[in-house]
Amino acid sequence: MKIGTCxxxxxxxxxxxxxxxxxxxxxxxxxxxxxxLSLWTDENADLLNQLCExxxxxxxxxxxxxxxxxxWNFYEGQLTLGLVPEDYRMIRAxxxxxxxxxxxxxxxxxxVTHMGYIPENPYDPQxxxxxxxxxxxxxxxxxxxxYLLFETGQETPVAMLRAFEMIGAENLGVNLDTANVIxxxxxxxxxxxxxxxxxxxxxxxxDGLYPTSGHELGRETKIGEGKVDFYGVLKKLHELGYDGxxxxxxxxxxxxxxxxxxxxxxxxxxxxxxICG
Numbered sequence: 001m002k003i004g005t006c007x008x009x010x011x012x013x014x015x016x017x018x019x020x021x022x023x024x025x026x027x028x029x030x031x032x033x034x035x036x037l038s039l040w041t042d043e044n045a046d047l048l049n050q051l052c053e054x055x056x057x058x059x060x061x062x063x064x065x066x067x068x069x070x071x072w073n074f075y076e077g078q079l080t081l082g083l084v085p086e087d088y089r090m091i092r093a094x095x096x097x098x099x100x101x102x103x104x105x106x107x108x109x110x111x112v113t114h115m116g117y118i119p120e121n122p123y124d125p126q127x128x129x130x131x132x133x134x135x136x137x138x139x140x141x142x143x144x145x146x147y148l149l150f151e152t153g154q155e156t157p158v159a160m161l162r163a164f165e166m167i168g169a170e171n172l173g174v175n176l177d178t179a180n181v182i183x184x185x186x187x188x189x190x191x192x193x194x195x196x197x198x199x200x201x202x203x204x205x206x207d208g209l210y211p212t213s214g215h216e217l218g219r220e221t222k223i224g225e226g227k228v229d230f231y232g233v234l235k236k237l238h239e240l241g242y243d244g245x246x247x248x249x250x251x252x253x254x255x256x257x258x259x260x261x262x263x264x265x266x267x268x269x270x271x272x273x274x275i276c277g
Contacts, residue, residue, distance in 0.1 A: 004029035035065030064099035082116025138169035153180035173201035179208035
């Protein structure tokens with residue numbers, strides 16, 4: 001397993017420093033996270049390719065944002081997140097296809113996003129319509145030789161698995177965010193692997209606590225200070241044959257973010273060495 005971290009693509013002017021920082025701290029891979037659709041240009045793709053070559057960085061996945069409002073809680077989130085809300089579904093499907101085209105220029109096969117609060121009720125009429133739209137996106141990515149990865153969070157593991165079965169596309173996968181299943185109160189990541197483990201194609205190594213209210217998500221923590229059993233996750237992934245990327249995500253800013261990421265790398269690296277040999 002290869003440990004990396006996330007790079008938020010905010011502006012082309014910052015990219016050189018971001019990649020230099022990865023190199024400074026001996027990272028050789030990252031997930032590229034982008035919510036600014038205006039940055040998905042040929043010129044920026046060329047720049048990213050040059051920087052990857054210069055600093056020896058592999059982009060393991062492209063985390064693709066979308067247009068419109070987004071509220072990360074249990075109430076407004078139901079109405080604003082991902083492709084589930086009908087008001088935003090079609091434009092966001094186009095956003096994902098455009099993002100996939102940009103990722104293709106970077107030679108990136110895995111395109112990741114949040115799909116939203118996938119209905120738990122299989123008879124919910126929104127579920128079938130959502131699946132039809134996602135199938136169209138997956139088919140588009142298939143022509144690019146790419147995979148569409150659902151990041152865990154708003155849905156239960158079973159709801160995600162059922163959606164995969166209903167969509168019926170061969171190029172669907174999971175970006176397991178180890179904290180999100182906890183932050184949203186949906187599962188714990190070790191047991192979730194019993195449900196969708198065979199689909200995991202990338203990993204956000206993140207930690208956190210369960211919700212303590214019915215409105216707001218649980219709180220993210222530094223890796224090792226939350227409820228995630230990382231040894232259990234990594235061991236089960238190894239047993240499933242996973243040998244891909246472990247992408248550390250720490251959703252704070254500044255010097256403390258870098259400090260936490262580097263300490264997390266040591267923490268996870270020791271486990272990976274013990275498990276994988």
